[in-house]
Amino acid sequence: MSNTELFKNHLAEGQVYKRDFIVLGTGVLDGIPVENAQIKVPLKTLNRHGLIAGATGTGKTKTLQVIAEQLSLKGIPSVLMDLKGDLSGLAKPGELNDFIQKRSDVIGVEYNPMGLPVELMSISKEKGVKLKATVSEFGPVLISQILDLNDTQQGVIALVFRYCDTQHLPLLDLKDLKRVLQFISNEGKEIITKEFGQVSSASVNTIMRKIIELEQQGAERFFGEKSFEVADFVRQKDGKGVISVIRLTDIQSTPKLFSTFMLSLLSEIYETFPEQGDADQPKLCLFIDEAHLVFSTASKDLLEKIEAIVKLIRSKGVGVYFCTQTPTDVPESILGQLGLKVQHALRAFTAKDRKAIQKTAENYPDSPFYDTSEVLTKMGIGEALITALNEKGIPTPLAHTLVRAPISRMNILTDSEIDSLVGNSDLVFKYNQELDRESAFEMLEQKMDEVEKAQEKAELPRPSIPKPRGRVKEEESLIEELSKNTMVRQLGRTLFRELARGILGSFSGKRR
Template sequence: MSKIESFKSHLAEGQVYKKDYIVLGTGILDGVPVENAQIKVPLKTLNRHGLIAGATGTGKTKTLQVISEQLSLKGIPSVLMDLKGDLSGLAQPGTLNDFIQKRSDVIGVKYNPMGLPVELMSISEEKGVKLKATVSEFGPVLISQILDLNDTQQGVIAVVFRYCDVNHLPLLDLKDLKRVLQYITNEGKEIIQKEFGQVSSASVNTIMRKIIELEQQGAERFFGEKSFEVQDFVRTENGKGVISVIRLTDIQSTPKLFSTFMLSLLSEIYETFPEQGDSDQPKLCLFIDEAHLVFSTATKDLLEKIEAIVKLIRSKGVGVYFCTQTPTDVPDSILGQLGLKVQHALRAFTAKDRKAITKTAENYPDSEYYETSEVLTNMGIGEALITALNEKGIPTPLAHTLVRAPISRMDILTESEIDTLVRSSELVSKYNVDLDRESAFEMLNEKLEEVEKAQEKAKLPTPTIPKPSTRRRAKEEESLIEELSKNTMIRQLGRTIFRELTRGILGSFSGKRR
């Protein structure tokens, strides 16, 4: 048996699939693409998560584009977090040329240019469906993370959320959060101290400053209503899965907002989606570009929560894919959970780079056909080392792969094309509305106005009658505030009530429900 035939047989041993699969490319041996040596990934294992890594300019984004295209053609929707702004081209067909035709022929796939169903989304001022969430839905853990609070300040936030839960004060936007913080150190100081202990004014002042800083970064546009329903990610059009592209190019300078939004999204999906079990294909796949932004700012506690989500969310039929420059950007505890690994070329310009390449090579299975550390530095653009899981969950042989070309446009949409796409969206009319219903800000102000009116009525007209003692008056005011706090209710939409009372997986894993 020739070396090529032996190589093809070696690859085929781990890739005999009874169920459906996607083709990512063809194997390369001694620098030459081998025909009929297709690298396949079964749909059945795509909820086992994955990694797409490689140096800048080696083709990571195009590989992400290829995978999301192939998923869409199989009727599987996906969510792409686009920090560089180069994924909108998925909505328009690609262009066939001699280079792409030759590549497709070698791989053994037909190149059929087409645009896929794309929904543009944003958490900032970018055009598209506005994704929003309430402060209450984020919960005390994530709010503390995004504000970078210490333990004492986190305790204050926990008191705020607990007080609002008990007294039915919806925390919808940052205005509500600031008003409650003012209340617990001023008008409601005695009530808070009685129920929860003393709250430091210095800690509250620090939190207020950090909220203002967050507002200056544009976060007030994200916190509020109407909250996005994650079920709207799971849609198909004409049998193709809808690709939701979340445009994040204008928040690269605020990585905490991005990372916290991502974790909140994963938590909401986990809490909302039903158990799917061991199905033949995933329900949804999420691709997190520039994943190092998630982990570089995460605390140890938060990393544990991310790991827990990654472990558990696959049972809901959801696959999570991290895109970054090197596997070392992803913590080992999470890296070990990833089934599909696509490694593009790395560059060795320094001694530190060479050490990183050696460490990266150790993350992949050994192969008699490759010296992994050498291949990592010699691969061209559009080539990658790939290992996946077969239908039995066993890693497939490592393959130096010529990756297929995207069938959609390998460039961004024009402004007019973006405008047309946004105008045709059904979700834009559903979510791009400004709501400011009665919440903690208005309710506390109303409560205090009622207290002031009651105090005015309690004043006697003549000085001949003794005034009530300070202690008695304070007690009366306290009783009135408590009564008003207990009796003040708000009619909320059923879904918002549920999401505010059940804080999400990031709250439940903190050891107790808040």
């Protein structure tokens, strides 16, 4: 039996599937694509997560595009975080040429150019459905992560959220958060100290400055209403899964907002979606491009939360796929959870590069047909080393793969095409409306107005004091006047304090 036949049998033994699957390409041996050696991934294991890695310009994004296309054709929706802005072309058909036809023939698949149902989304000023979330939905831990707060400052944020919960003050946007911080360090300081302990003004001032800095980076567009419902990610159109492309080209300067948004999204999906059990295909797949931005800025607590969610979310039928340059960009605790691994070429220009390649090769199964570390540096554009999980959850043989070409456009949409796509979106009409209902800011402003009015009513008129005669009388009268005025001022302060405590105390007990 020839080496080629042995290779084909080797691949086939690990890819005998009773259920549906997608085809990513064909196996390559000694640099030559092998016919009838298709690399298949069963739909059943696509909720076991994955990795798409490789150097810049080796074809990672096109592989991501191929996987999203094949999922859509199977009726499986996906969410793509597009930091480079080159995934919008999924909405338009690709163009057939001799190169693509030849590649498709070798792989053994038909090339039918088509556009797929795409929903453009954004958390910034990019065009598309506006994804928003309230400050309350993020919670104190994620807000602290975005603001890069120390332990003491995190405690202040936790106090703010606790106080707003007990007082039924909705924290919707950053304006609300700033107003409550001002309240606990000024008008409500006495109340806060009595109930929660003293709060450092220096910590509050630092948090305020960091919120202002975040606002200057455009974060105020993201926090607010109407909050996005993750159920709208799980849609089909004409039997195809809708591909939600979240456009993030202008968010790279704020990686903490991006990483925290990503974790918030995963958390919301996990909390919202029902348990799916052992299904034949995933309910949703989520692709995180430039994943190193998530992990390079994440705190230890955030990494632990990401790891926990990645482990648990697959039971909800959701697969998470990280796209980055090297597997070492992903923490080992998370890397070990990834079932599908697609490794494009790496470049060895320095001794450090060669060590990194050797370490990368250790993340993949051994193969009798390849020296993995050598193949990693010799693959061309659109080629990758691929291993997946078969239907029994066993890793398939590592295969140098010629990846199939995308059936959708490999270039981006024009501005007019984007306008047309956004203009025909039902979700745009649902979410792209400015809402500013009564929340913590307005409620605190109203209550402080009531306190000021009460203070004005509590002021007592000064008693008239007759003009004294003589030096002794003048001194006695001066002492008497000071004493009386001091009593008046003290009485006024006491009345104001009791009125303020009464008003704010009754406010505290209100149910909304």
